[in-house]
Structures are given as structure tokens and as C-alpha cells.
Amino acid sequence: MKFLAIILFSLFSHANSLCDQDIDKIPVLSQGRIKPFSVFALETMKFLTPEKKPLGMSRVKATCLLALNVFNQGQHLDVPLRVEYIDAKELLKMDTSKTSLVFSELEGQEMEIRSAWAGIKENNSYKKELNKISSRMNLFQSLKNGSLFSVIDTNGKWFELKDLDFETFKGHFIENEQIGNAHILEHYLFMYHPFSIAILFIIFAIFALSILKKPNLGIFLSIIALAIQVLTIGLRVYISGRAPITNMYETVMFSGFGAALIALILTIVKKDKIFLLAGISYNILCLFMMNFANNMLEPSISPLVPVLRDNFWLSTHVTTIILSYAALAISWILANIFILKRRLGIKVESPLRQTKIIYQCVQIGVVMLAAGIILGGIWADYSWGRFWGWDPKETWSLIALLIYMAILHGKYSSWINNKNFIPMIAAAFMSIIMAWFGVNYILASGLHSYGFSEGGAIFIGSLFLVQTIIIVLYYLPHKSPQNLK
Amino acid sequence: MKTLQKIERFIGQVKFAVIIILVFAIYLIYGTFQESYHGAEYANRAVYKSIGFMLVQFLMFISIFTATLFRLPFKKNLRGFYVLHLGLLLLFIGSFVSYHAGIDSSILLSPNTPSQHILSQQEDELVFTSPTKQATIPMPFSASKKMINQTIGKVTLKEYLPFADEKLEWVDHDAANSSNHSSTYLLVNKMFSEKITLSLYRKSEFEAGANLGPLSLHYLPSGFFECFKKNTSTFVLWDSAKQACIDSATFQSSKAPNGMDVIKSNYAQAEEIFIPRLSPLPVYISEEKKLVIKQESPLRLLNRAAFQDKPHLFLFGKNIAYFDRDTEKWIGQSFDKEKKFIELPWMGFQLELKNHYENKYPILVPHYVTPIQDNNKLIAGATKALKIEINDKGSTKSHWLKSFKPLKINLSDGEYNFYFKSKSKKLPFQLILDKFRAQKDPGTNRDASYESFVTLVDGDTSKHHIYMNNPLKYKDLTFYQSTFQKNPKTGETLSGLTVNFDPGRWLKYLGSLLLVLGSFYHFVLRRKIVSLKGKSL
Structure with a gap:
């Protein structure tokens, strides 16, 4: 079979020489945005198939060959489409270790998928997956029938492929710089991963700070990592034309960057490298999440919902909130570093000094959080006519603020001593996680929707669990009390 | 006096602040989970606009207020503290003003x-009109069921259910005959199962037909089953007054020059003409040479050919009929003691008769439920209902007004109307x-x-x-x-x-400004950190 496929492939390949050319940077219009063909292919194929090289070819080539079907060119590639949920695999009589099923077989079972979908009353993960399978099949078909993307002619008009003939299409499917260079930069942003280089520099910086004990080298490496992130984030702002804080991916990106920046400033001002160590540790956590948690954090740039289309409020309110999360994240990392150091018996600063260090980050975070919540209230008043509406997102940010306020007040009243302050600050960050991720991944779809079993909720749950274990460890009796006094 | 002072002192203390902040936070956490599970309206009624929540906010206000008072006279190093807490107090006052006087x-x-x-987006009212009165009555803003017990003339308003689901109940009626029956069927296949209740009783809220995707259900008086199980003609004719099927031998069909079917019947010594494309009722040609439909005739004619292409199921209580496309024949089947299920010719569907009554009819009675939200839609408790008791000529009857379906009742002195509307x-x-x-x-x-x-x-x-x-x-x-x-x-x-x-808007803005400036000064600008004087463990 494979042999035959290779022969067929080589026969057809002449007709499809278009798809072998450098078509990466050709602008196409899809999902409401102009983007390079490479990014369009990446997003489309990532959604459709778990294979990085669908049927052994690049995503760009596979997408191109499928798109040419509408002109009776190209190939009828039978791409394996994603099937992820176990019940869906059983319904489709699949081998449960596989994660995909070719389109032709899915098409043959379309009735089964539809009637199974109709038979599920609750909106659970299984139903959502069946929904997704259907939308993958629809997307695949609209790619093949020429309605998934448009190309631009020399007069700046966009045409769907189904409205063109092959010769005109070839005339329009070319690189075009009249519409600016944002799409070309987007190609470079998505094809070369500048954040991976930043990760490398941060690893070296952590090594320099903690093992080599060379703070200046650590600061230098961190500055390079920050510079790479500034450029990357700047590129994203240029491409999307808006503040880089409009979805989960971007807020994680911006908070990691913000934490490293705040930490760098604190390190220089307070002359203590511990801030930088915590800041870049958090930064690297964020970068790892962005690289590896693509199910939860979607990197692609997509158009905004109408209410967010206000750059002034978006950049002031969300930036303030995210920077406050960043400052509180530094306090969280510091608290955990101190807990683990103590547990492992590593010589540490006095609890008073630890508290002071953490406290400095918490104050910045709390002031910014309060300011951010109020800015949100003013934006809501300006856009919806109400300052406050007990919407879960705003309520949870208030809860987070209240929890930090309770700890700070407890500290003033001497209810909370320096020993208990540290684990409390570590735990308090869970309220930020809840306001940031929990509202979207657990509360938003309604608790009834069984949102618990999905990626985001699993992430939050594991984070809570790990944090609880670390705090329990702190309070368990341990061996090295001598360096605490 | 001493205890009062003690209480004052406690309220002004930071420890009280910690307790009240935590209570407030926990209340809010509870509120967000309530909202996620039960929807925004329920959370508003049960939490955010409840008296308990107001009380917590009030205590928080008192705590901030006394804490500020206790730190007077003015101390220089507390400047940030004063501004911050004054800002908070203004925020509270502003919110209170908005809550009370805002729209x-x-x-x-x-x-x-x-x-x-x-x-109004939240408050509902009952509008009531009778021949002599008209009234608008506000409904209680509560999350649970509330007894109103308000009497206006013949009408007494009983319990109000802000969140309700309807349950099916069977009620006796005294017009039992073969054209007043009601049934509940269960339609199942491997993937799908649905209970369908159909009724011919005039006062029932249930209809005599339903569409389930491509399948159409038609509920007809039991007497007409005889017409449908025969295969002598595609036309069936019945007398709705006598509940009888008319033998196809008494009518013949012909084609008009324009291709339309024309049926002439000779039933009960009266000749009638039907044009099924036009109406199931007989027609005649008036003196002005116009085609007129005989609206008062008890006869009905149906062309079964129109029900042969797509899945149509005719239900007659204990009997059913459908067109089988394999044998090209109409098939009649009956439920009995041995035959609980009837196999249908579509997608492996089976039909079961769950209930069948001639002397009862189905009604939907609202019951209070805590609502459940799924994907921003209420999947339970989406109905509002009010029980209305009416005393007319010595007898009392109760009715349910449900959501935004108006209720009309005819009494001895005329028509009574009820409906809900937003304030x-x-x-x-x-x-x-x-x-x-x-x-x-x-x-x-x-x-x-x-x-x-x-x-x-x-x-x-x-x-x-x-x-x-x-x-x-x-x-x-x-x-x-x-x-x-x-x-x-x-x-x-x-x-x-x-x-x-929002009359409280400027208070809130001023409060916000003070809060941010005060906390910035307090936390960031002030060099000395008051509470970090070093306490040993």
C-alpha cells in the first residue's frame, strides 16, 4: 500500500509543483485575519491532526495540496483527524492507543457520530469531543472545497478559492507586500521560536545565580533573555496591533516577562539577587507552559470580541492586573524557595529577612491589584454602565485581594508571625490562580458542564495539590532548626 | 457602658478586620460557585443581594470606620492609612447610594x-386586569419560593416560585369520550429516548402533534384508526361529529382539468365535494361563482399520499398507523397486554405506550427547583410561576401563571387576565x-x-x-x-x-482615587515598615 502511495505521489507531484515552492509567506485571509500561509497551515493542521508531518509531508505542503482540490488539482489526501476522548474512540471502534482516524473512515461513521451526539443530554467532555470531531470534519471539507481561506488580487480584493479558476488563483497566490509586512513577520514569529532561545538564557542565568554564585553574570544573562522577550512581544504587538494581553497565552507570556522585569529592578535597587532568581524562575515556568501546554494556551493570534476592542482600557487595566500577578508570583516563588530550602536544610536567611523580602513583592502586587481592579471597574462603568456587577472574574480578583489583605492585616495585628507568613503567601497565590485560570477553566462553563476533566482544570488541580504538599512539608517536624534562629 | 466600649474597641481592632475580611472573602467564594452552578440570577437573589451579604458589607464598613476613628487624632506616619481607608469608606457609601437610588x-x-x-433586568411584576380592576403587583425578589397571600376581589395570590420546573400530572375531566383522550408515549432507539405526551382535550396545554427531527407525529381520535389501517384508497374520510370512519365505497375521486384531485362523497344522503389540496373540509360553489369552504361541516377528508414520502406516524391512543415504504402499504398496529412495544420502520425506533386516559388530561404543574446552569443557559428552573386562587360563585379554583405565558380566565363577571412583565x-x-x-x-x-x-x-x-x-x-x-x-x-x-x-458614581470614583493614592503612599512611598520590627519565632 505504502509503495503504491509513493508511486502515486511521485506521479502527481508534477501537477502540484506549486505546493513545493516557497509559499510560506503568501498572505491569506482566514478566520477574520490576514496571516501568512505557513501560519494558516500550522493552525489548520494542528487543529485537524495530531501528526506533525501529516502523511509524511510538511503541514504547509499538505494544506496546499488539500486546498488545490477545489480546482481538481492537488491530491485527495486522507488526513488522519484527531480523536481524543476514550468514549469517542470506542464509538468509532478505534484502537484506543491511537489518537486519530483518517477522514474517509470518519465520514463513513458520520451518522453514528451525530446520533451519539444527539443522545447525550449533558454537555460533557464526550459530547464536546464529538462536537469537535464534527467541526474537524467540516473544516477539512471546507479546506477541500475552497471556502476556508481567501487570497488577494492586485487591487486588494479578497477571493475565496471556490470563486476562482486555477490560473487566476495561481496569479493571486503570490507574495504581496502591498498589504504591509505584518504577515511576513508573523511567519518568522511562528516558524522560529524566539522564546526557546530565551529559555536557554534563563537556564544559564539561574545556573550562574544559584550554583556559580556570580550575580553579575546572572543579571547579564537575564537581561539578554528579557531583551529577546521584549523583541518577541513587540513583534506580536506590531502584528496584532493591540496590547499583548488578550488571551490566556498572552497573559502568561506577559506575566512571566513582567515578573522577570520587576525582579530585575528590585535586584538592582535592593541589591539582592534573590529577587532575580525568583523572577526568572517564574519566567521560565511561564515559558515552559507556553511551549508545552498548547491545549490550554492557544498561541495563535485571533480577532477580539467587540468589548475588548479598546486599546486604552485594555492596555491600562489588564496590564496593571497582569503586572500585579507578576509581582505576587515572585512572592509566591520566593515563599516556596524558602520553604523548600528550610526543608532541605540549606542554610537560609533569617525568617525576618525572608519576610521582608517577600513583603516587598507583596506590597507592589497588592497596590497594583487594587489599582487594576478599580481600573476594571471604571472600564466596566464606561463600557457597560456598571462599576461592579459581581461577575465571577471581577469577584475572584476581589477575593484574591481580600485574601492578601487579610494576611497583611493579620500580620499587623501580630496574629500572623514571620514563620506562618511565608506559607500563607505561598497559599494565597492559589487565589490568583483561581482568578486567572480557575474562572475561565472551571467556573465559566458552569460547574455543571463537567469542566473538571479538561486540561485547564487538571492543571489548576495539580498546582493546588503540589502547593498543599509543599505547605504540609513546611509544618512537618524537620531536622535542621539550627539555622533558623 | 464598659461592655459597649469593649465591643467598640474590638470592632476597631485589626483582628476584627481580619475576621470580617475573611468572612467576606468566603462569602464571595461561595457566591461565585453558586453562580457557576445555578446561574447569575440565582446568585444575585441568593447571595449578592441577600440580607446576609448586606450585613457582612455593613460590618466591613463599621470595621473600617471605627478603625479609622481609633487612629485619630491625626498622626503623620499614618497619612497613607487615612487616605486609603477614607477611600474605602467612600467606595462603600457610593455603592450603597447606587444600590438604592440607581437604575x-x-x-x-x-x-x-x-x-x-x-x-428592569431583575425585578418582575404581575399585571392583573379584571372587568373592574387593574393592578400591577411587584413579585418578591427572592431565590426560594415565597407565599404572597394577597387578596384582590375574587383573586388571591398564593405562592410565587422564582425558579420552577414543570411536572406532568393527570387531572380528571368529565367529558370522557373517544375524541377526548390523551396519551404518553416513549420513543426509543439505541441513541435516543423521549417521552411525548399528546392530548385531544381542549383545555389541555398539550398539543395533538409533535415534530421530532424528521419524524412527525399526529394524534387523532381513536375512531379514525379504522380509516388508516385499510389500503383501499389513499383518501380517508371521517365524520368528526359521530367519531366514525366513512367507508371508501361511498366516495369516488376524479381529477379536475388543472390536475387537482376532486372527491365526491355521498354520505348520510348528502352529496359533498372535497378538494384536498385546498382544505380537508367540503366546499361548494356560491351564487357569485366562488369556491367556499363549509366551515361548519363535521366531515374531514385527508389525502394520505401526502404522508407517504417522509416519516409520519399516526397515533390513535392504543393504535398506531404508518406507511411502510417497503411494502408500499399502510400498516395499523395496536398495543395490548402481550404487545408492549411496537417496532417502527425508522432507524430502529420502538414505541411504547406509557399512559392512556379518556377521562383524564395532562397538565404541567410548576414545582420549585434550584436552577442549574449549563453553558450560560438554565437547564433546570428556567420557569417562574405564581399560583392564583380564584373564588367565583362560592367555589375556589387554583391556576398557575407560568413565566411569560399570559393566563386568561373567564368568570361570571367577565374576563380576568394575568401576566408577568419586567418592572x-x-x-x-x-x-x-x-x-x-x-x-x-x-x-x-x-x-x-x-x-x-x-x-x-x-x-x-x-x-x-x-x-x-x-x-x-x-x-x-x-x-x-x-x-x-x-x-x-x-x-x-x-x-x-x-x-x-448611577448617582453613586462620583463617590465611587473619588473613593477609588483615594484608595489607590493612599495605598500607594502607604505601601510603596513610606520607607518605614511599621510592623516589621522583628518578632522572634
Whole structure:
């Protein structure tokens, strides 16, 4: 079979020489945005198939060959489409270790998928997956029938492929710089991963700070990592034309960057490298999440919902909130570093000094959080006519603020001593996680929707669990009390 | 006196602040989970606008207030503290003013029609009209069921259910005959199962037909089963007065020159003409040479050919009939003691008769349930209901008014009407929607923006453009673009605006400003950190 496929492939390949050319940077219009063909292919194929090289070819080539079907060119590639949920695999009589099923077989079972979908009353993960399978099949078909993307002619008009003939299409499917260079930069942003280089520099910086004990080298490496992130984030702002804080991916990106920046400033001002160590540790956590948690954090740039289309409020309110999360994240990392150091018996600063260090980050975070919540209230008043509406997102940010306020007040009243302050600050960050991720991944779809079993909720749950274990460890009796006094 | 002072001192203490902040936070956490599970309206009624929650906020206010008082006279190093806490107090006062005197409503504008009424988004009212009275009664703003017990003439308002689901109940009636029956069927296959209740009883809320995807159900008097199981003619004729099927031998069909079927029947010594394409009732030609339908005739004629292509199931209580496309024949089947299930010829469906009554009819009775939200929709408890008792001529009967379905009752002194509506207010001016525009992101179905072009009439007229992040401000009121909807009947687009009056706004803004400046000063600018004087473990 494979042999035959290779022969067929080589026969057809002449007709499809278009798809072998450098078509990466050709602008196409899809999902409401102009983007390079490479990014369009990446997003489309990532959604459709778990294979990085669908049927052994690049995503760009596979997408191109499928798109040419509408002109009776190209190939009828039978791409394996994603099937992820176990019940869906059983319904489709699949081998449960596989994660995909070719389109032709899915098409043959379309009735089964539809009637199974109709038979599920609750909106659970299984139903959502069946929904997704259907939308993958629809997307695949609209790619093949020429309605998934448009190309631009020399007069700046966009045409769907189904409205063109092959010769005109070839005339329009070319690189075009009249519409600016944002799409070309987007190609470079998505094809070369500048954040991976930043990760490398941060690893070296952590090594320099903690093992080599060379703070200046650590600061230098961190500055390079920050510079790479500034450029990357700047590129994203240029491409999307808006503040880089409009979805989960971007807020994680911006908070990691913000934490490293705040930490760098604190390190220089307070002359203590511990801030930088915590800041870049958090930064690297964020970068790892962005690289590896693509199910939860979607990197692609997509158009905004109408209410967010206000750059002034978006950049002031969300930036303030995210920077406050960043400052509180530094306090969280510091608290955990101190807990683990103590547990492992590593010589540490006095609890008073630890508290002071953490406290400095918490104050910045709390002031910014309060300011951010109020800015949100003013934006809501300006856009919806109400300052406050007990919407879960705003309520949870208030809860987070209240929890930090309770700890700070407890500290003033001497209810909370320096020993208990540290684990409390570590735990308090869970309220930020809840306001940031929990509202979207657990509360938003309604608790009834069984949102618990999905990626985001699993992430939050594991984070809570790990944090609880670390705090329990702190309070368990341990061996090295001598360096605490 | 001493205890009072002690209490005062405790309330002014930081420890009390910690307790009250934590109680407030826990209350809020509870509120967000309630909202996620039960929906925003329930959370508002049960938590955010409940007395308990108000009390916690009040205690928080008192705590901040006494804490500030205790730190007087003025100390220089507490400047940040004073400003911050004064800001908080102003925020609380501002919110209280907004809550009490503010307006949070909406208005729906139809194209080229003046609108003047704004509707409250949360409060409902009962509108009641009788031949002698008209009244508007506010419904309680509660999350659980509430007894109203208010009597107006013959009418007593009983319990109000803000969240209810309807349960099916069977009620006796005294007009039992073969054309007044009602049944519940269960339609199942491997993937699908649905209970369907159908009724021929006039007063029942249930209909005599249903559509389940491609399958259509028709519920008919049991006497007509005889017509349907025969295969002598595609036409069936029955007498609805006598509940009888008329033998096909008594009528013949022919074709008119234009191709329409014409049926002549000779039943009970009367000749009738039917044109099934026009009406199931007989027709005659009037003196003005016009075709007139005999509305009062008891005879009905049906062309079964129209029900042969797509799945149609005819139900007659204990009997059913359908057209089998394999044998090209109409098939009649009956439920009995041995035959609990009937196999249907479509997609492995089976039909079971669950209930069948001639002397009872089905009604839907509301029961209170805590609502459940799924994907921003209520899947339980979406109905509001009010029990209304009516005492007429010495006998008392109760009725349910449900959600926005009006209730009409005829009594000895005339017609009584009841319906729910959102509490409304009349504006001193009018708004007219000139144009509504919704823009999509290119190449998608996603909304990019929606905008309303309105004319405001208040003596003079003025034109305004309202869109997201650009509201219209007029006479202390602010109009925000919030939604739009299509009128399914006319196809017109209606524009939904949120209407807002917030007298506490400037207090809240001032409070916010003080809060931010104060906390910035307190935490960041002040060098000395008061509480970090070093306490040993």
C-alpha cells in the first residue's frame, strides 16, 4: 500500500509543483485575519491532526495540496483527524492507543457520530469531543472545497478559492507586500521560536545565580533573555496591533516577562539577587507552559470580541492586573524557595529577612491589584454602565485581594508571625490562580458542564495539590532548626 | 457602658478586620460557585443581594470606620492609612447610594418605532386586569419560593416560585369520550429516548402533534384508526361529529382539468365535494361563482399520499398507523397486554405506550427547583410561576401563571387576565432606532462590532451614534450598546441598550482615587515598615 502511495505521489507531484515552492509567506485571509500561509497551515493542521508531518509531508505542503482540490488539482489526501476522548474512540471502534482516524473512515461513521451526539443530554467532555470531531470534519471539507481561506488580487480584493479558476488563483497566490509586512513577520514569529532561545538564557542565568554564585553574570544573562522577550512581544504587538494581553497565552507570556522585569529592578535597587532568581524562575515556568501546554494556551493570534476592542482600557487595566500577578508570583516563588530550602536544610536567611523580602513583592502586587481592579471597574462603568456587577472574574480578583489583605492585616495585628507568613503567601497565590485560570477553566462553563476533566482544570488541580504538599512539608517536624534562629 | 466600649474597641481592632475580611472573602467564594452552578440570577437573589451579604458589607464598613476613628487624632506616619481607608469608606457609601437610588435597566429599540419604556433586568411584576380592576403587583425578589397571600376581589395570590420546573400530572375531566383522550408515549432507539405526551382535550396545554427531527407525529381520535389501517384508497374520510370512519365505497375521486384531485362523497344522503389540496373540509360553489369552504361541516377528508414520502406516524391512543415504504402499504398496529412495544420502520425506533386516559388530561404543574446552569443557559428552573386562587360563585379554583405565558380566565363577571412583565419605567423622552449595524470579522461569522444610530426626541430631536465603548449620555442616564436580536416574524433587527443611572458614581470614583493614592503612599512611598520590627519565632 505504502509503495503504491509513493508511486502515486511521485506521479502527481508534477501537477502540484506549486505546493513545493516557497509559499510560506503568501498572505491569506482566514478566520477574520490576514496571516501568512505557513501560519494558516500550522493552525489548520494542528487543529485537524495530531501528526506533525501529516502523511509524511510538511503541514504547509499538505494544506496546499488539500486546498488545490477545489480546482481538481492537488491530491485527495486522507488526513488522519484527531480523536481524543476514550468514549469517542470506542464509538468509532478505534484502537484506543491511537489518537486519530483518517477522514474517509470518519465520514463513513458520520451518522453514528451525530446520533451519539444527539443522545447525550449533558454537555460533557464526550459530547464536546464529538462536537469537535464534527467541526474537524467540516473544516477539512471546507479546506477541500475552497471556502476556508481567501487570497488577494492586485487591487486588494479578497477571493475565496471556490470563486476562482486555477490560473487566476495561481496569479493571486503570490507574495504581496502591498498589504504591509505584518504577515511576513508573523511567519518568522511562528516558524522560529524566539522564546526557546530565551529559555536557554534563563537556564544559564539561574545556573550562574544559584550554583556559580556570580550575580553579575546572572543579571547579564537575564537581561539578554528579557531583551529577546521584549523583541518577541513587540513583534506580536506590531502584528496584532493591540496590547499583548488578550488571551490566556498572552497573559502568561506577559506575566512571566513582567515578573522577570520587576525582579530585575528590585535586584538592582535592593541589591539582592534573590529577587532575580525568583523572577526568572517564574519566567521560565511561564515559558515552559507556553511551549508545552498548547491545549490550554492557544498561541495563535485571533480577532477580539467587540468589548475588548479598546486599546486604552485594555492596555491600562489588564496590564496593571497582569503586572500585579507578576509581582505576587515572585512572592509566591520566593515563599516556596524558602520553604523548600528550610526543608532541605540549606542554610537560609533569617525568617525576618525572608519576610521582608517577600513583603516587598507583596506590597507592589497588592497596590497594583487594587489599582487594576478599580481600573476594571471604571472600564466596566464606561463600557457597560456598571462599576461592579459581581461577575465571577471581577469577584475572584476581589477575593484574591481580600485574601492578601487579610494576611497583611493579620500580620499587623501580630496574629500572623514571620514563620506562618511565608506559607500563607505561598497559599494565597492559589487565589490568583483561581482568578486567572480557575474562572475561565472551571467556573465559566458552569460547574455543571463537567469542566473538571479538561486540561485547564487538571492543571489548576495539580498546582493546588503540589502547593498543599509543599505547605504540609513546611509544618512537618524537620531536622535542621539550627539555622533558623 | 464598659461592655459597649469593649465591643467598640474590638470592632476597631485589626483582628476584627481580619475576621470580617475573611468572612467576606468566603462569602464571595461561595457566591461565585453558586453562580457557576445555578446561574447569575440565582446568585444575585441568593447571595449578592441577600440580607446576609448586606450585613457582612455593613460590618466591613463599621470595621473600617471605627478603625479609622481609633487612629485619630491625626498622626503623620499614618497619612497613607487615612487616605486609603477614607477611600474605602467612600467606595462603600457610593455603592450603597447606587444600590438604592440607581437604575439598572434595558431598552429594546425596534427600527423606526419610538420607544419610551425601560425594563428592569431583575425585578418582575404581575399585571392583573379584571372587568373592574387593574393592578400591577411587584413579585418578591427572592431565590426560594415565597407565599404572597394577597387578596384582590375574587383573586388571591398564593405562592410565587422564582425558579420552577414543570411536572406532568393527570387531572380528571368529565367529558370522557373517544375524541377526548390523551396519551404518553416513549420513543426509543439505541441513541435516543423521549417521552411525548399528546392530548385531544381542549383545555389541555398539550398539543395533538409533535415534530421530532424528521419524524412527525399526529394524534387523532381513536375512531379514525379504522380509516388508516385499510389500503383501499389513499383518501380517508371521517365524520368528526359521530367519531366514525366513512367507508371508501361511498366516495369516488376524479381529477379536475388543472390536475387537482376532486372527491365526491355521498354520505348520510348528502352529496359533498372535497378538494384536498385546498382544505380537508367540503366546499361548494356560491351564487357569485366562488369556491367556499363549509366551515361548519363535521366531515374531514385527508389525502394520505401526502404522508407517504417522509416519516409520519399516526397515533390513535392504543393504535398506531404508518406507511411502510417497503411494502408500499399502510400498516395499523395496536398495543395490548402481550404487545408492549411496537417496532417502527425508522432507524430502529420502538414505541411504547406509557399512559392512556379518556377521562383524564395532562397538565404541567410548576414545582420549585434550584436552577442549574449549563453553558450560560438554565437547564433546570428556567420557569417562574405564581399560583392564583380564584373564588367565583362560592367555589375556589387554583391556576398557575407560568413565566411569560399570559393566563386568561373567564368568570361570571367577565374576563380576568394575568401576566408577568419586567418592572418598567417611562422615560421623559423617546428614542427611535434609525439604523442598526452589525459588522463581522471578514470571512467569519463572528461579531466585530454592533452599532445603533438613534434619534432622541425631547422637544427637539437629535441624532446619536451608540456603539461598544461609546455610550449615549443624556439627562443623567447613560445608554450602552449591549445586545441585538432578530424579530423572527418580521426579520427586523432590534437593538438592545442597557440604561443606567448611577448617582453613586462620583463617590465611587473619588473613593477609588483615594484608595489607590493612599495605598500607594502607604505601601510603596513610606520607607518605614511599621510592623516589621522583628518578632522572634
